[in-house]
Amino acid sequence: MASPLSPIRSLLNQLAATSFPLKTFPIPQGTSTKADQESSNGLVLYCYGPGFQDDVTSFDPPSLRWLAYLTFLGLEFRTVYCNEPLKAPNGRLPYLLTADRQCIADEDILDYLRTHYDQCLPALDRTLTSAASTSTPADSQTTDASGKPTDSPSSDPDAARQRALLALLENQVDVAVRYYFWCEPANFREQTRYAYGGHYPWPVNHIEPWLQQCQKTRQVAAHFSHRGLVQPEEIYRSALTVLQALADHLGDHHNPYFFTKSATTDPASALQPSLLDATLFAYMFPVLSATMPRAQFKTMVKEEAPRIEEFVRNIWDRWFKTGLLAQESE
Amino acid sequence: MATMGSQAKTPASEGIPLRINSIQVEGALRTRESVVRQVLAPALAAQTFESVTQAVHQACCRLEQLEIMQDFQVTMDLASGPLAADHSVDVIIKAKEKGRFWARTGTELGNSEGSAHTSATFRNLFGGGERLALSGSVGTRTRLSQQANLTIPLGANPYRMFDLALYQQNQNFQATGSHDQLLRGLTVALKSNLPRFTTELGYTAVWRQITQLGERASPSIRQDADQDLKSAIFGTIFADRRDNAALPTTGYMWKLHTELAGIGGNVEFLKGEAHGQVNERLGSGFSVSTTGRIGALKPVNGASSRIPDRFLLGGPTSLRGFRPFGVGPRDGCDALGGDVFWSTGVSLFTPLPVIDSDKLKGHLWANAGGLSALSKNESIREALVGSLARPTSSVGAGLLFHHGLFRLELNLCLPLTKSTWDQARQGWQFGLGIDFL
Numbered sequence: 001m002a003s004p005l006s007p008i009r010s011l012l013n014q015l016a017a018t019s020f021p022l023k024t025f026p027i028p029q030g031t032s033t034k035a036d037q038e039s040s041n042g043l044v045l046y047c048y049g050p051g052f053q054d055d056v057t058s059f060d061p062p063s064l065r066w067l068a069y070l071t072f073l074g075l076e077f078r079t080v081y082c083n084e085p086l087k088a089p090n091g092r093l094p095y096l097l098t099a100d101r102q103c104i105a106d107e108d109i110l111d112y113l114r115t116h117y118d119q120c121l122p123a124l125d126r127t128l129t130s131a132a133s134t135s136t137p138a139d140s141q142t143t144d145a146s147g148k149p150t151d152s153p154s155s156d157p158d159a160a161r162q163r164a165l166l167a168l169l170e171n172q173v174d175v176a177v178r179y180y181f182w183c184e185p186a187n188f189r190e191q192t193r194y195a196y197g198g199h200y201p202w203p204v205n206h207i208e209p210w211l212q213q214c215q216k217t218r219q220v221a222a223h224f225s226h227r228g229l230v231q232p233e234e235i236y237r238s239a240l241t242v243l244q245a246l247a248d249h250l251g252d253h254h255n256p257y258f259f260t261k262s263a264t265t266d267p268a269s270a271l272q273p274s275l276l277d278a279t280l281f282a283y284m285f286p287v288l289s290a291t292m293p294r295a296q297f298k299t300m301v302k303e304e305a306p307r308i309e310e311f312v313r314n315i316w317d318r319w320f321k322t323g324l325l326a327q328e329s330e
Numbered sequence: 331m332a333t334m335g336s337q338a339k340t341p342a343s344e345g346i347p348l349r350i351n352s353i354q355v356e357g358a359l360r361t362r363e364s365v366v367r368q369v370l371a372p373a374l375a376a377q378t379f380e381s382v383t384q385a386v387h388q389a390c391c392r393l394e395q396l397e398i399m400q401d402f403q404v405t406m407d408l409a410s411g412p413l414a415a416d417h418s419v420d421v422i423i424k425a426k427e428k429g430r431f432w433a434r435t436g437t438e439l440g441n442s443e444g445s446a447h448t449s450a451t452f453r454n455l456f457g458g459g460e461r462l463a464l465s466g467s468v469g470t471r472t473r474l475s476q477q478a479n480l481t482i483p484l485g486a487n488p489y490r491m492f493d494l495a496l497y498q499q500n501q502n503f504q505a506t507g508s509h510d511q512l513l514r515g516l517t518v519a520l521k522s523n524l525p526r527f528t529t530e531l532g533y534t535a536v537w538r539q540i541t542q543l544g545e546r547a548s549p550s551i552r553q554d555a556d557q558d559l560k561s562a563i564f565g566t567i568f569a570d571r572r573d574n575a576a577l578p579t580t581g582y583m584w585k586l587h588t589e590l591a592g593i594g595g596n597v598e599f600l601k602g603e604a605h606g607q608v609n610e611r612l613g614s615g616f617s618v619s620t621t622g623r624i625g626a627l628k629p630v631n632g633a634s635s636r637i638p639d640r641f642l643l644g645g646p647t648s649l650r651g652f653r654p655f656g657v658g659p660r661d662g663c664d665a666l667g668g669d670v671f672w673s674t675g676v677s678l679f680t681p682l683p684v685i686d687s688d689k690l691k692g693h694l695w696a697n698a699g700g701l702s703a704l705s706k707n708e709s710i711r712e713a714l715v716g717s718l719a720r721p722t723s724s725v726g727a728g729l730l731f732h733h734g735l736f737r738l739e740l741n742l743c744l745p746l747t748k749s750t751w752d753q754a755r756q757g758w759q760f761g762l763g764i765d766f767l
Contacts, residue, residue, distance in 0.1 A: 020756045021745040025720035028702070086541055087555045101549050201559040201596040204537055208557070 042076050047094035049081035052191065052290035056320050059195045059290070061177060063094040065282035066109055071319050072273045073113070073120045083199055110275070122274045124259060127159040158259050162276050165249065165258070168242045169276075173283050175223045176239030176297060179232065181286070182216035186293040236297045240304055246280060247307035256314050273315065280308070281315045288312055345378035351409035351418035353386075357425045361398050362457035368486040369393055373421070382406075386421060395488035396459030399425040428453055438467075439736050439762060445469025459483045473500040473510070489523040493532070506655040507664045508544035508551050511638055513537070515560075527569035535561045535595065538638050550661035554637045561595035564588065576764050577691075577732040578609040579617040579679065591639075598630035599639060615681030615691075620674075621767050623699075626710045627669040635704070640667025643701040644753070646761025649673055650697050651724025651743035656753030658701030666703070670713040673699030675767035679730070689732045693739065697767055698723035723747045724754075736764050 003009075047063030050056065058064040058081070070077050088095040089105040096104040096112065104112045113121060181192045188209075197209035224230045250258060257273040258280075287298050288309060302309055350373060355366050369392050373385035383406075390402040402425045409418040435448040447467035455462050463479045477497040484490045494516070501511045519532025540555040547555075568585045572578035585605040592598030603625035611617045629635045642665060645654035655665040680692035700717030704710065728741030739761035745754035 015744065021724075021748045021754055023747045025747065025749045027750045028705075028716060028720075084556050086539060086543070086557060087552050089543065089545065089547075089552075091541075097549060097552075103547075103549070103552060200557065201594070204557060204559050207537075 042078070042099050043070070044078045044080055044097040045070060045094055046080050046082045046087060046097060048083050048196070049079065052195070052286060054289070054320070057285060057289075057316075059286050060093065061174070061282045061286060062092070062106060063282075064285060065278050066094050066096070066106070068273075068281050068315070068319070069275055069278035072278060073117065075117060075120060083196070122272045124158055124162055125275045127156055161249075162259065162274065165246060166276055166279060168245070169279050169283060172242040173239045173280075175220055176235050177283050177287060178216050179220050179235050180292070180297045182213050183220055184232070184292070184294045188213055190293050191290060232296065236300055239297070240300055243284075243301060243305045243308050247305050247311075250307055250311055253307075253310060253314075256311075256318070273319075277311075277315065281312055284308055284312045285316065345380050347377060347417045348379040348382050349377055349415060349418045350374055350382060351411065351414045351420050353421045353423065355423045355425070357399065357427060359427055360430070360454060360457050361427065361459075365396075365398075365458045365486045366393075369396075382419070382421075386423070390423065390425070392486070392488060393425070396483055396486065397428055397453050397461065398459050400428050401426045430454060438469075440471075440764065443469055443471040445472060445475075455480075459486065459488070471502055473502045475499045484520075491521045493517070493519045493521055495519075504542070504544055506642075506653075507637070507666075508547035509540050509555065509637075509664075510542040512539040512541050513638075527567055530566040530568075531564075533561075533563050533593075535559065538636075540637060546663065548661035548664040550666055551637070551664045554666075556636070558597050558636060559595035560591050560597040560639075561593050562589050562591035562597075563593060564590070572607070572609060574732075576735060576737040577679070577730070578607070578619060580609050580611050582609065583607045592630055597636060597639070598633065599627055599635060600630065601625070601627045601639065603641075617679045619677045619679065621677075622672075622674045623767070624672045625670070626714070628704070628710060629669075632706075635667075635669050637667060640669060640703075641671040641701060642667050643671050643673060643699055646739060646741070646759050647763040647766050649699045649722065649724070649767060650675075650695060650726060650741055650759060650761070651745045651755060652722065652748070653753040653755050656755070657699065657722050657748075658751070659703045660751045660753075668701035669704040670710055670717060671699065671701040672714065672717065673697065673767055677766075682729075691730050691732070692727070693730045693741065694727045695741070696723070696725045699767075720749055721747055722749060722752050726759075736762060737766060738762050739766070 045063075045067060047058055047067060048060035049058035049063060049067075051064075052059050058067055067079060082093070085091055085093045087093075089103045090107070092106055094106060094109075096109050098104065098112070098116075102112075110125075114126065118126065180187060182188055193206075193209035193213070196212060197205045199205075200208055220235075224235070246258075256271075257277045259274065259276075284301065287301065290298075292298065353370055353373065355370070358366055369389050373382065373389050376382040376385040386404055386406075390399075390404065393399045394402070402423060405422040405424070406419045407422075409415070409420050411420075414420075430453050431450065432453070433448070433450040435446070437444065437446050445467045446469070447465060449463055449465035451464075452462040454460065460483070461479075461481045463477075463481075465475075465477050465479070467475045469475070475497065476499075477495060479496075480494045482492045482494075484492055495518075496516050497513070499511075499513045501513065503509050503511060513536050515534060515536030515538075517532055517534040519530050522529045537557065537559050539557040540551070543552055543555055564587065566585065566587045568583075570581075570583045572581035572583050575583075583606070585603075587603045589599075589601040591601070603623070605621075605623045607619065607621045609617060609619045625641050627635050627639055627641065642655040642658070643649055644652040644657035644665075649657055655667075658668040658671070659666040675695060675697040677693060677695040680694065682690060682692050698721045700721055702713050702717045704713050722745075724743055724745045726741045726743040728739055730740075731738040739759075741759050741761065743755060743757065743759045745756055748754050
């Protein structure tokens with residue numbers, strides 16, 4: 001005699017054998033995400049921008065740093081001035097969207113470039129990246145064109161100098177630039193808050209820059225916390241000391257970029273600016289190009305470090321002015 | 331204490347003629363006299379014994395509903411003053427004012443969400459039944475919420491309220507959309523409880539941020555990560571004639587909601603949504619429930635819609651047999667939401683063969699729906715017709731437990747049809763919530 005549960009059991013067996021869902025409809029044609037369209041053309045740099053006086057750079061030093069560096073490398077990339085740090089993987093602009101839809105945060109861009117565009121990087125930056133990253137010793141060993149291993153980064157005096165100069169820039173000059181744009185009340189009121197928050201609707205256009213200002217002010221205060229009350233001139237003066245040291249290192253106007261003297265054996269690399277050049281340009285171009293109501297730092301740089309102004313103008317003329325002219329002619 | 335004199339002059343047309351000569355309210359220490367007068371005005375106009383007693387009773391109820399007073403004792407005595415009219419009474423209402431402050435903590439279960447909350451409420455803030463509620467909660471879906479809510483009865487009427495809310499909410503969409511939504515806003519609304527339905531008309535301004543993008547956030551989500559200000563007027567009409575919201579067996583419910591954004595801010599759209607449900611008892615413990623939902627969102631000026639405004643579909647409470655928000659446009663693992671949606675469901679609730687309980691029931695159901703994004707130059711009608719032509723559907727059976735405030739379901743789900751991007755969930759699915767399809 002059949003069990004009363006046997007019909008249920010057979011139904012369950014039938015269901016188990018059937019593949020569900022019974023029908024799958026295709027996605028309607030013409031439905032592609034906006035991001036599909038965005039990332040279909042290689043690298044995209046999402047950053048703040050454009051510049052205070054132009055449409056091809058950025059008013060934000062970290063954004064301009066990578067914008068300039070990618071330009072120096074000659075890579076094909078597109079710049080999107082999104083002005084929205086919430087889009088970034090770490091909440092800070094810039095970030096890089098790759099062709100395979102990977103999002104590379106600010107601090108990982110150099111590693112990404114080393115991995116995927118190693119041949120485009122200046123030799124000096126290849127050693128810098130190797131030294132800075134937490135890669136294995138095997139990874140960090142670099143080779144020259146003939147395949148022979150070069151000196152390790154620690155033994156390369158130029159690499160060591162470059163690291164030291166970068167650290168000085170990121171320490172002393174960064175804080176001065178930050179103070180200049182965010183903590184000088186007139187500069188913040190007249191320029192910075194419009195650059196960073198002008199695109200938001202009211203009242204977010206007031207709240208968001210103000211929140212950012214509080215954060216930057218805290219960072220500046222933390223930097224000088226060991227020294228008590230610090231006058232703006234002291235902040236600018238310590239940055240200027242670094243800038244003058246960088247100017248000395250640059251040498252005369254025959255050297256358009258850093259370390260060109262030591263690269264005389266390789267003329268090609270002498271013509272390629274490095275990450276240090278991009279970083280100095282990124283910090284100083286917004287300072288020198290913006291018209292600020294309180295321009296003490298700009299005046300000090302122009303008067304006491306004219307070589308830095310010359311360096312910035314040189315980079316602008318060689319790498320960006322042509323782009324601007326091309327854009328205008330379009 | 332508030333004392334009032336009657337000005338009624340016209341004779342009663344029916345019943346035993348009676349007027350109120352004076353009313354004395356004892357215990358109204360912090361309540362404004364004008365509010366007490368408004369509440370008692372109908373009683374002073376009453377001219378028969380029945381209408382007087384009824385009006386006094388309603389006044390007491392109203393004061394209780396306004397959360398002003400409680401423990402009423404009403405004394406009526408023939409008016410004895412030298413100026414007292416014939417057939418008039420003096421009324422004395424003795425009551426206690428409700429405590430001005432109360433606080434509570436607890437846990438809540440909602441649609442696939444659990445939370446722990448704490449709140450403090452200040453009653454009768456300005457002597458007119460105003461209520462200020464401050465609350466905070468942490469939960470699974472709404473990570474953190476803080477809210478201050480001021481409710482002011484209009485015309486001392488507990489069925490007509492002015493509501494002002496300030497809030498901040500952090501909503502967790504990491505599992506389905508690799509992001510959080512941080513909302514900071516204010517809402518002002520006029521709420522009316524009419525005999526047949528409830529209406530709400532209001533304005534909202536919300537500063538919205540798409541934050542905390544996960545490492546694997548899709549480029550689409552990353553691109554939409556932004557902050558905006560939604561400034562919108564909205565209206566809601568809601569009627570609920572069900573015997574129970576969580577497990578209805580009879581009655582109906584319908585709800586219409588519309589929103590127009592773009593009065594200031596940088597978000598412009600028109601959005602409409604309709605829900606309806608009809609429940610019918612079939613006898614012998616059987617009942618059937620039919621639910622339908624439809625909604626559309628149309629951005630203005632050719633802009634594309636934004637994630638916080640879009641509709642999401644899928645999951646045990648919205649479309650069984652599919653993952654939460656697993657229906658409609660996606661980028662990788664992230665649900666992007668859609669601009670047009672519809673869903674419908676039929677449920678048959680059955681008694682169980684062995685267990686005779688109203689709380690535990692059997693459940694046979696069929697669900698269908700669709701969610702699609704409006705492409706450029708596509709009308710809502712075209713999108714809806716397209717979505718109806720490729721429905722996402724499922725059938726299943728299971729058990730449900732009715733707790734009283736919420737419903738638990740365990741279903742065996744069989745997805746029948748789906749679109750390529752839909753995430754079907756064949757097999758067992760657990761659901762917890764109040765508002766099921």
